[in-house]
Amino acid sequence: AYVPMISGRGLGHTGGTLDKLESIPGFEVALDNDHFRRRVQEHRLAIVGQTDHLAPADRRLYAVRDVTATVSSTPLIVSSILSKKLAEGLDALVLDVKFGSGAFQADAEAAETLAREITRVSCEAGVPCNALLTDMNQPLAWSAGNALEVREAIEFLRGDARHDRLSTVTLALCGELLCLGGLAPGAEAGATLARDALDSGRAAESFSAMVAGQGGPSDLLERPDRYLPAATVVKPVFPDRSGFITSIDTRAVGLEVVQLGGGRRRADDRIDPAVGVSGICSVGFPVDPDTPLAFIHAAEDAAWEHAAAALRAAVTIGEAASEAAPAIHGIIHGASGDEP
Known part of the structure; x- marks a missing residue:
C-alpha cells in the first residue's frame, strides 16, 4: 500500500500537520510532483503541502480562510479537503471528522453533516470514502504544540507511551482504510494489522524513513531531544x-x-x-x-x-468523577450511507 498525503497548515485554534512536521530540522514539505511521487514509491509514504502544481488554488484559499472568519464554512472545508485528496490519485480515503470544543464543528450533528457531504462528493468523484466522527471535547492526547506533538508521536510509535484516546482513533482509522483498500477483510482485522505494525516497530521504521527521505535527520526517533x-x-x-x-x-x-x-x-x-x-x-x-x-x-x-x-x-x-465520552461517536460509510 502507498500513502500519499497533501496536508495543510494551522487554522484558527487547530494546528496544522505541515507546521508540526516543519519543527523537524530539515524536513521538506514543498516537493514538486516528481519528487513527491518518488518519495511515495520509495518509502510508501510522504506528507507534503500544496504547491503551484498540487492543489494551487486551495493553498491561497487556505491562507485567506484563517483570517476571514470562514474556517468553519462547510463548502470550503469539503473543497479544501477533497481538492488535496483527489489530487493524490487515491484508490480509497478515510477521514477523521472531529466535533466539540476543539474542532470546527461544534456538535456531533454538524460533524455528521460535514462527513456525509465529504463522503458523498468523494464517492461521486470515484474514490470510496469513509469517515469517523470523533469527539474533541477534550484533547486527543497529552500534548498541544508543534514540536511537542511530534515528540508525542515519536513516543507513540516507539511504544514508550500511548494515550488511550489517540490509540483508539488511530487504530480505527487504520482499520477502516486497510479494509476499504482491500488489504483486510474487515475494519477490526485491519486494526489488528495496524496494532501489529506498531508493536513490531514497522510503523516507526516507516515514519523514520519518510523523515529521512524528506530531508530530516535519519536518527530522529532514536534522538528526538537532539533535534526537536x-x-x-x-x-x-x-x-x-x-x-x-x-x-x-x-x-x-x-x-x-x-x-x-x-x-x-x-x-x-x-x-x-x-x-x-x-x-x-x-x-x-x-x-x-x-x-x-x-x-x-x-x-x-x-x-x-x-x-x-x-x-x-x-x-x-x-467534586465527583465523570466519565469521558467515547473518542469515536460513529462511522459514516460513504458507499452505503450507514448511520453512525
Whole structure:
C-alpha cells in the first residue's frame, strides 16, 4: 500500500500537520510532483503541502480562510479537503471528522453533516470514502504544540507511551482504510494489522524513513531531544482546588497555544515550534494543588503566566468523577450511507 498525503497548515485554534512536521530540522514539505511521487514509491509514504502544481488554488484559499472568519464554512472545508485528496490519485480515503470544543464543528450533528457531504462528493468523484466522527471535547492526547506533538508521536510509535484516546482513533482509522483498500477483510482485522505494525516497530521504521527521505535527520526517533526545539520556560500548572476534572475547553487550550506563538493569528505570522502544552490531564482524572494540570512551554515568563491562567480557566474541576465520552461517536460509510 502507498500513502500519499497533501496536508495543510494551522487554522484558527487547530494546528496544522505541515507546521508540526516543519519543527523537524530539515524536513521538506514543498516537493514538486516528481519528487513527491518518488518519495511515495520509495518509502510508501510522504506528507507534503500544496504547491503551484498540487492543489494551487486551495493553498491561497487556505491562507485567506484563517483570517476571514470562514474556517468553519462547510463548502470550503469539503473543497479544501477533497481538492488535496483527489489530487493524490487515491484508490480509497478515510477521514477523521472531529466535533466539540476543539474542532470546527461544534456538535456531533454538524460533524455528521460535514462527513456525509465529504463522503458523498468523494464517492461521486470515484474514490470510496469513509469517515469517523470523533469527539474533541477534550484533547486527543497529552500534548498541544508543534514540536511537542511530534515528540508525542515519536513516543507513540516507539511504544514508550500511548494515550488511550489517540490509540483508539488511530487504530480505527487504520482499520477502516486497510479494509476499504482491500488489504483486510474487515475494519477490526485491519486494526489488528495496524496494532501489529506498531508493536513490531514497522510503523516507526516507516515514519523514520519518510523523515529521512524528506530531508530530516535519519536518527530522529532514536534522538528526538537532539533535534526537536525546546522552549526556554517549561513549568507545571497546578489547580487551585482538589477534585476531578469534569471538562476541558479544548478550543481555549488551542487558542492559548496560538497566543504563546505556536499558531497564527495572521496568514504571515511566524510560528515558534517549541511552545505549547504537554502532560495534559484527562477528563475524570483526580487532581489536587500538588498535581499538575499540565506543563506549559513558553518563550518567556510573562507568556507562561498568561497561559497558566488561561489553562486553569479552561479546566473545570468538580467534586465527583465523570466519565469521558467515547473518542469515536460513529462511522459514516460513504458507499452505503450507514448511520453512525
